[in-house]
Amino acid sequence: MSKTKIAPSLLAADFGNLQRDIEMVNESDADWHHIDIMDGVFVPNISYGMPVVKTIAKHATKPLDVHLMIVDPDRYIKTFAELGATHLTVHYEACTHLHRTIQAIKAEGMKAGVALNPHTNVNLLKNVIKDLDIALIMSVNPGFGGQSFIENTYEKIHNLKELIKESDAPTLIEVDGGVNSKNAKALIKAGADALVAGSFIFNTEDPKQTISELKKSTDRWSIFEL
């Protein structure tokens, strides 16, 4: 089993000290910066837009894992590529022509991801799974940080892992929402390859240390214990 990626969600960072928090992630054991874009239409919240992403990209030294919680994401694929996104994830529920959208993301040189809301069945990815670099399972209803983890996520991850294996697809499973040190082991056991965590990391005294402990635990579980 390969090592689990850790992606701190900058939604929970201190925006008055954004550069400091980005540099903390740079220097930490995290693998990716996770960037949540919310439009107030697809989800009932607005996060931040292009000027902030540009600032993040200017200071970040790790891959930029951008999660678009917006309607009609095709309009912004090129823009996010130009801003420096390395991974671009769109929502299944927001795409009428999902196959075309995935190809457009790849054509811009980015890894392509598709996110599923908690109610969306993983089997709906069957016809695109081989094209996907990332399948992101939302373990909360998207729109806000700090929500409680939804328990049926484990079963969804398990079913998605089966689909990936059956299809011989290269897809990583990313989990986002309410992730912490208590549920991380079960998530990896179910098949998660990447964990997004916001409040669990940034609401601690020493976020860098929290990342380090999470990374060490997940490495151990990935390699020795599961």
Ligand SMILES: O=C(CO)[C@H](O)[C@H](O)COP(=O)(O)O
């Ligand atoms: O996509 C998101 C919200 O829609 C966030 O990435 C997610 O909620 C992470 O925050 P937390 O770890 O605090 O739950």
